[in-house]
Amino acid sequence: MVAGATAQVPGALLTFSQPENTVSTAGGPLQVLHPNEIAFMPLPPGCPNGPTIGKWSPRTCLHVMAGDENGDGQYWNPSLFGAIDALQVGWGFFWQTNSTAKVEPNPRAIYWSPSAAMGTVVSGSGQLRPGDVGRIHVNGTVDILMSMEQFKQALGLTGSEVIDIDAFAYEPGIGIYFSLDQDIVGNLACTPGLWVQDGDLVAIPDAVITWVGFGDYRVQSVPLNCAHVVLPEAILNWHVANSGLTDNTGAPITIAGDLESLEIFHGPGSSVGATNVCGTVPVPTFWFTTETMTGGSVASTIALGQAAMSACGQLGWQAPFIQNGSPLGIAQPLANVGPASYVNALALGTTERFVLEPLAHQLNYGLGGGPGTTVHVGGEFDYVFTWVDLAPATIAPSITVGQNLFPEWYCLGFMLWDFGVTVNGFHSFNTPTIPVLWSGKLMFQSIGFDTASNSSLLNISTPCVIDVN
Numbered sequence: 001m002v003a004g005a006t007a008q009v010p011g012a013l014l015t016f017s018q019p020e021n022t023v024s025t026a027g028g029p030l031q032v033l034h035p036n037e038i039a040f041m042p043l044p045p046g047c048p049n050g051p052t053i054g055k056w057s058p059r060t061c062l063h064v065m066a067g068d069e070n071g072d073g074q075y076w077n078p079s080l081f082g083a084i085d086a087l088q089v090g091w092g093f094f095w096q097t098n099s100t101a102k103v104e105p106n107p108r109a110i111y112w113s114p115s116a117a118m119g120t121v122v123s124g125s126g127q128l129r130p131g132d133v134g135r136i137h138v139n140g141t142v143d144i145l146m147s148m149e150q151f152k153q154a155l156g157l158t159g160s161e162v163i164d165i166d167a168f169a170y171e172p173g174i175g176i177y178f179s180l181d182q183d184i185v186g187n188l189a190c191t192p193g194l195w196v197q198d199g200d201l202v203a204i205p206d207a208v209i210t211w212v213g214f215g216d217y218r219v220q221s222v223p224l225n226c227a228h229v230v231l232p233e234a235i236l237n238w239h240v241a242n243s244g245l246t247d248n249t250g251a252p253i254t255i256a257g258d259l260e261s262l263e264i265f266h267g268p269g270s271s272v273g274a275t276n277v278c279g280t281v282p283v284p285t286f287w288f289t290t291e292t293m294t295g296g297s298v299a300s301t302i303a304l305g306q307a308a309m310s311a312c313g314q315l316g317w318q319a320p321f322i323q324n325g326s327p328l329g330i331a332q333p334l335a336n337v338g339p340a341s342y343v344n345a346l347a348l349g350t351t352e353r354f355v356l357e358p359l360a361h362q363l364n365y366g367l368g369g370g371p372g373t374t375v376h377v378g379g380e381f382d383y384v385f386t387w388v389d390l391a392p393a394t395i396a397p398s399i400t401v402g403q404n405l406f407p408e409w410y411c412l413g414f415m416l417w418d419f420g421v422t423v424n425g426f427h428s429f430n431t432p433t434i435p436v437l438w439s440g441k442l443m444f445q446s447i448g449f450d451t452a453s454n455s456s457l458l459n460i461s462t463p464c465v466i467d468v469n
Contacts, residue, residue: 008104008352008404010311011042013056014328015084016296016341017260021331024052025424028376029357033330034059035083035344038110040353041329047312053329054378057107058357061462064410064443065107065136067395069119075391075441075465076361082116085181086133086168086261087347088145093215100172100215105349106405107462111135111145112345113165115181118142122395130164130181138408140395146176146219154204155196156187156225166198167262167288167345172217174272174282176204177230179259188227190278198258199233199290205281228277231301233259240290242305243316248295248338250322258291261346268309269302287346295323295338296330298346354379354405356386356444356464358431364469365434372431379461380425381448386418387411388432391441391465404459411445422448434468442466 020033033039033055040056063075070077089105103109111133118128122140131148148163157163164181179201186196196202204227210220231239236256245253263286270285286301287308293299297316298308307316315327324332325339332338360373377384389396389411398408418429431442446461 008350009042009044010348010350011040012310013087013089013105013110013347013349013351014039014041014053014343015087015345016330017083017344018341020296020325020339020341022053023326023329023331024054025426026054026376026378027426027428028359028374029058030055030355030376030378030426036079036081037062038084038087038107040351043310043312045311051312051327051329054353055355055357056351056353057462058355058464060357060361060464061107061355064396064463064465065140066118067122067140068393069122069140071119071121073393074362074467076467079116081114081118083114084112084345085115085130085164085166086113087111087345088133088168088170089347089349090145091172091217102349105347105351106407108135108138108407110347110349113168115164131162133165133168138398138400144218150219150222151178153224154222154227155184155202156192157184167259169262169264169286171264171284172211173206174264174284175206176209176219177262177264177286178202179262181258186227187225188229189225194229196229197233199236199256200229201231201236201259201262201286203228203230203281203283228281230275230277230281230283236290239301239305240292240299242303243299243307244318245293245297245299245307245316246295246319246321246323247292248323248340250320252319253292255292256290259288260291261289261343263287263346263348265300265308265348287348289343289346291342293323293342294340296325296328296341296343297323298328298343352380352405354381354446354448354459354461356446356461358464358466360466362467362469363434366469367437367439369434369436369438372433373466374428374430375444375464377420377422377427377429377446377461378425379422379448381422381459382450384420384422384427384446384448385416386420386429386444386446388415388417389413389443391443393441396443396463396465401458401460404457406460406462409445409460410443410463417444431466439468442468
């Protein structure tokens, strides 16, 4: 084994509603954060140079995990999942501490809800749909935390309605909290025919949830009509207005609109209260975002609404400042206008970043051969070794390592391709020249290490694949 690298740090996993550029020194495609990939913003104690953000699960990583899910013969599918609408770090029981706690997330161990359904060519009958919260297994099948049918059961919807989960958070012992993408008439606990708005925060108390098993905190079942609206959109409007946050034009935000992301917060000033909505329903403190929060701010329900406060400072500006993206480490496109995005999904977790992404995901030479492309590496390591292998047509086999960051190794041919020294956390290398009459798929994956570390953990990057046609 190689030495361990950068220690995992607390932070926020995020997605944005539109493509945004980071203010980091990332190279090439690592500079742009797309709506269907996950970014990580470290929030360690003290951030002397301000917040930074970078790719944590690029699209090419998700493509390797999903395989050729739409059956077009290519791994590359730039529209896979449409956008990631909700994120959540899983929970488990840890014998070392004899307690239930969040897992340290990696791209295999985080749940999300897409805005467009994943294809079923690889996963079979299993599918990750906009109304589900789930993740992708090693073999390309889907592992569901909570299904659309279970959300509908809780909302008292027994017909053919199709729902889309827009925000989601949960914690064993407290409950499940979510919001819908569109208004719908539901039959909630003691409130039949209730108009559930897309800005409402809906709760399912833990007491009525049946989990799959001890330490397996996926939903097995929920009763019919068991959900409650605990924070109506009208009240959420007060929270947003009280926060004083501005949008990307500098205007104070007074209306929440659609609730877009949600996370349970247990930091300073937080609490777990309760509301009596046809029975006592726990209501913890939340970090949240809405569709009106352009520029990329994050709000908190503390004190009936304020800017979320992290170890790096406030995650948003109040008047007279425009929301320019700097509290989240994304770039301001123009002098007088901030980023167009709002935060589309949010989850808190302790992790690190080690990613690969090619400049060109496809090399279309028609068997005529041609030059390779450039792969960019992002990770805080002194040295990075990169291997190359040929990937199969549908989904690459791998061996489970279960160490730092990505838990699997794909380059089973063990052909070392590149060795590099990172500069400011980044490195790049050229891929092979493509010979005449060759087509296929090139797979790359890296191992990083630091000379000063005494850890024995493997530090494995996310995989990337290049289609050669």
